[in-house]
Amino acid sequence: MSTASLPANPDPSPGPQHIAIIMDGNGRWAKARRLPRVAGHRRGADAVRKIIRGAGELGVPVLTLFAFSTENWTRPADEVSDLMGLLRHYLRNELEELGRNGARLRVIGDRDRLARDIVRDIADAETRTRSNTRIDVNICINYGSRDEILRATRNLARRVAAGEIAADRIDEAAFERELLTAGVPDPDLLIRTSGEQRISNFLLWQCAYAEFVFVDTLWPDFGKEHLEQAIAEFRKRERRYGGVGT
Numbered sequence: 001m002s003t004a005s006l007p008a009n010p011d012p013s014p015g016p017q018h019i020a021i022i023m024d025g026n027g028r029w030a031k032a033r034r035l036p037r038v039a040g041h042r043r044g045a046d047a048v049r050k051i052i053r054g055a056g057e058l059g060v061p062v063l064t065l066f067a068f069s070t071e072n073w074t075r076p077a078d079e080v081s082d083l084m085g086l087l088r089h090y091l092r093n094e095l096e097e098l099g100r101n102g103a104r105l106r107v108i109g110d111r112d113r114l115a116r117d118i119v120r121d122i123a124d125a126e127t128r129t130r131s132n133t134r135i136d137v138n139i140c141i142n143y144g145s146r147d148e149i150l151r152a153t154r155n156l157a158r159r160v161a162a163g164e165i166a167a168d169r170i171d172e173a174a175f176e177r178e179l180l181t182a183g184v185p186d187p188d189l190l191i192r193t194s195g196e197q198r199i200s201n202f203l204l205w206q207c208a209y210a211e212f213v214f215v216d217t218l219w220p221d222f223g224k225e226h227l228e229q230a231i232a233e234f235r236k237r238e239r240r241y242g243g244v245g246t
């Protein structure tokens with residue numbers, strides 16, 4: 001699909017190349033309106049659409065969204081089912097919109113526990129968006145960082161036991177190749193909405209040097225202007241990577 005009609009990036013100075021977002025506050029958004037929690041998640045899905053478009057317009061090359069964690073299975077069964085229904089609906093109905101935004105979709109997480117039709121929809125969505133080049137959109141579904149790190153460790157241990165790799169040869173690059181995010185650059189900026197200030201088992205390895213921006217806005221109310229404000233805050237930060245800076 002053509003992206004020729006999209007507006008050019010309005011600010012050429014370097015911003016974050018990868019923004020990761022913990023989308024929080026759907027339940028509180030609904031509660032404040034005396035609506036069922038699923039209404040908050042539905043509005044959350046609308047916000048996902050707006051933020052993907054907005055991030056593309058702002059020239060952000062990689063966006064990663066935390067949609068469902070390995071811990072979210074402990075929510076009431078009807079809420080889990082609502083969230084899975086929304087994800088299913090999104091994967092089946094947003095492909096044209098993703099194409100209009102030049103968005104290439106990748107789903108990050110353990111697919112083994114997902115329903116078979118969702119696993120098929122994920123594969124189909126990834127295939128059908130793979131030629132889009134404006135923005136990489138990673139959606140984390142059944143993702144947990146400790147689980148990911150344990151799997152990487154087990155895989156490397158098996159390879160050491162099989163004599164394929166020497167233990168001393170395991171460096172950061174070798175470890176990263178075993179993570180679910182293999183090939184994705186580390187986030188520069190991590191945003192969490194709704195006023196909570198936690199990382200909640202999200203991209204623990206990958207966020208080693210990310211700048212964190214916490215905003216009070218609930219996820220369903222989070223729009224392009226909030227993303228721009230977070231990017232402006234990021235630009236004010238001095239990143240030292242453990243050094244002394246300038």
Ligand code: FPP
Nearest residue numbers: 023024025026027028041044045048067090
């Ligand atoms: C956290 O809010 C949000 C979630 C656990 C789910 C995120 C899901 C969406 C944004 C919608 C579906 C996503 C896609 C990609 C279509 P919460 O429910 O924990 O809110 P609360 O802390 O206010 O209760």
